[in-house]
Amino acid sequence: MNGRRFVSQPVLALLIAAAVLSCATPVVQPTLMLEQHSLRIPLTLEADGTVLLAERPPLIGRLDLSPILRAEGVNPGVPPDGKVQLMMHYGRLYVVGDSFHALWEITPQPGSTTASFRPIPVVRESGPGAMKDVRLSRYGSSQASCLRLDWTGGKPVFITPRGEIRDDCP
Amino acid sequence: MTARRAAVFLIAAALHVPLVIGAPKVEADPHELYDRAREFLADGELRAAATSLSRLKTLIADRPDWDPEGVFAKELLPPLSDRLARLQGAARRLDEFTVRSLEDLQPPDIKKDISTVRDYTEWATSVIERLRGERQQIIVSSLSNPEEQAFLTHTESYVRTERLLEIEVLKKMADTAGDDILGLLGGDPELESVLVRFRQLKRELMKNVADRDQLESDVKASRAQGDAVLRVLAAVVTDDAPLEAGPGGRKSATVAALFPRFLDGKLTEVRARTSLTPAELEALRADLERYARYNRVLKEAGVGPDQGPRIEALAKAVNDLPVEAGVLHTFAAGGPACLLLIVALTLATGITTWLAIARGRRLASLHHSAPGRVPRIAAEVHGTDADRRAV
Numbered sequence: 371m372n373g374r375r376f377v378s379q380p381v382l383a384l385l386i387a388a389a390v391l392s393c394a395t396p397v398v399q400p401t402l403m404l405e406q407h408s409l410r411i412p413l414t415l416e417a418d419g420t421v422l423l424a425e426r427p428p429l430i431g432r433l434d435l436s437p438i439l440r441a442e443g444v445n446p447g448v449p450p451d452g453k454v455q456l457m458m459h460y461g462r463l464y465v466v467g468d469s470f471h472a473l474w475e476i477t478p479q480p481g482s483t484t485a486s487f488r489p490i491p492v493v494r495e496s497g498p499g500a501m502k503d504v505r506l507s508r509y510g511s512s513q514a515s516c517l518r519l520d521w522t523g524g525k526p527v528f529i530t531p532r533g534e535i536r537d538d539c540p
Numbered sequence: 541m542t543a544r545r546a547a548v549f550l551i552a553a554a555l556h557v558p559l560v561i562g563a564p565k566v567e568a569d570p571h572e573l574y575d576r577a578r579e580f581l582a583d584g585e586l587r588a589a590a591t592s593l594s595r596l597k598t599l600i601a602d603r604p605d606w607d608p609e610g611v612f613a614k615e616l617l618p619p620l621s622d623r624l625a626r627l628q629g630a631a632r633r634l635d636e637f638t639v640r641s642l643e644d645l646q647p648p649d650i651k652k653d654i655s656t657v658r659d660y661t662e663w664a665t666s667v668i669e670r671l672r673g674e675r676q677q678i679i680v681s682s683l684s685n686p687e688e689q690a691f692l693t694h695t696e697s698y699v700r701t702e703r704l705l706e707i708e709v710l711k712k713m714a715d716t717a718g719d720d721i722l723g724l725l726g727g728d729p730e731l732e733s734v735l736v737r738f739r740q741l742k743r744e745l746m747k748n749v750a751d752r753d754q755l756e757s758d759v760k761a762s763r764a765q766g767d768a769v770l771r772v773l774a775a776v777v778t779d780d781a782p783l784e785a786g787p788g789g790r791k792s793a794t795v796a797a798l799f800p801r802f803l804d805g806k807l808t809e810v811r812a813r814t815s816l817t818p819a820e821l822e823a824l825r826a827d828l829e830r831y832a833r834y835n836r837v838l839k840e841a842g843v844g845p846d847q848g849p850r851i852e853a854l855a856k857a858v859n860d861l862p863v864e865a866g867v868l869h870t871f872a873a874g875g876p877a878c879l880l881l882i883v884a885l886t887l888a889t890g891i892t893t894w895l896a897i898a899r900g901r902r903l904a905s906l907h908h909s910a911p912g913r914v915p916r917i918a919a920e921v922h923g924t925d926a927d928r929r930a931v
Contacts, residue, residue: 405609407609407611409571409611410571503566505566505569505572507569507570507571507606508608508611509605509606510605510608511605511608512608512609512610515608515609520566520569521566522566526566539605
């Protein structure tokens with residue numbers, strides 16, 4: 371008797387769960403095609419380390435790069451040449467500048483004025499090993515194009531749509 | 541500045557080398573070429589813009605990876621190419637307008653009637669206004685976009701039309717009216733700018749004329765100096781000999797003409813001879829060496845053609861002439877003994893002559909003196925020396 375009651379309890383729970391699921395309306399998120407890229411956007415660094423996107427219409431807004439400048443060892447008040455390059459690639463922003471050691475990926479957080487960011491190390495050495503005459507481009511096939519980073523004296527590197535760094539664009 | 545930049549770009553593009561000034565030291569990507577083409581267009585550098593666009597097309601055609609979704613090929617390049625084509629077409633029409641306007645400019649003749657001065661100034665003003673209107677019409681009909689109209693004003697073609705309106709029309713009027721118009725236009729405030737431009741043109745023309753006169757004067761002086769040098773040279777190489785006139789009866793003063801004529805004269809002179817004395821032969825040979833030297837110098841200096849054949853003919857004529865055998869030459873050929881004999885005979889002849897002269901003088905003095913005053917002497921005649929004592 372006790373054993374029969376022990377077995378029936380899980381079965382009952384399953385039946386209840388199945389009944390609940392069968393009554394719930396399935397939620398299907400609709401999608402549409404969106405290719406979100408930009409051409410290379412040269413921007414001027416302000417003294418406080420921010421750049422004004424309105425410098426290159428039609429983008430408007432403001433981007434505070436001071437955490438990135440600090441990480442690169444660049445004094446926000448004294449930018450290397452006062453310029454950085456920004457490019458939008460598959461919904462993310464990528465930023466680089468002369469004397470940087472990394473390409474910085476900025477992922478917007480929709481519905482807010484904040485974004486997460488991370489470095490993609492390109493040059494490991496510090497000091498003279500920093501990049502010079504940097505240039506961001508788009509490269510690759512139409513199915514999966516890459517962000518291409520060129521600089522004087524170095525081999526180009528490619529950032530895949532997933533944000534991985536590679537020596538070539540797959 | 542933009543022109544120099546464009547020139548640098550064109551040269552670099554022609555040489556297929558990467559630009560160093562103001563550009564990254566990596567291979568140009570489509571975006572760079574696109575930006576350059578836009579900048580060149582905005583600066584009115586249509587040729588440089590066309591070159592940049594051409595490079596962009598080639599790059600994305602040869603290496604499609606540089607244009608993954610065809611953004612440049614399909615979206616960005618066509619409108620820029622269209623804009624370039626419109627600007628090129630407008631520039632071409634402006635060039636045609638400039639040429640046609642210059643050909644059609646026919647100012648009235650101000651010198652015929654002084655009352656036409658006002659017509660004349662009205663003509664200049666109306667022509668400039670009309671041409672400005674025509675130019676504006678060309679621009680508006682060719683380019684509807686005000687931005688492109690602004691770009692066109694930076695092109696060489698537009699600058700040429702500006703020159704047409706600001707300078708060429710007035711210059712044409714100045715060419716027709718001369719300086720008289722300056723005095724006639726003075727005092728009219730409406731035409732003050734015209735007058736200022738006229739004066740500027742006049743100054744430029746006067747300076748050009750002065751420069752030209754100075755150059756002509758320098759050329760004349762230089763030519764006179766050169767002629768004098770050539771005359772001296774001609775006198776030297778021809779031994780200052782009076783020469784007959786050249787073909788056509790015109791006397792030529794050039795060394796190139798005188799020297800061969802002089803050699804021909806010498807040749808004729810030598811061929812007329814039947815023989816030469818050794819002294820003449822020696823002098824002629826010295827002359828031949830001198831002529832050869834002259835010929836070499838003249839030839840190296842590029843003054844006249846080579847006269848070597850003439851000199852060789854003269855040398856042959858000299859060498860072909862027989863040389864006369866002189867007395868001394870004959871005796872010299874006989875050897876030292878013959879010379880001694882000549883000397884002895886000469887001395888004997890001299891002594892005999894002297895004795896005969898002395899005896900003649902003595903006899904003459906005996907005939908002229910009186911008999912009393914003649915001193916007597918004892919005379920004894922002997923057989924063997926009767927003649928000597930009888931003296």
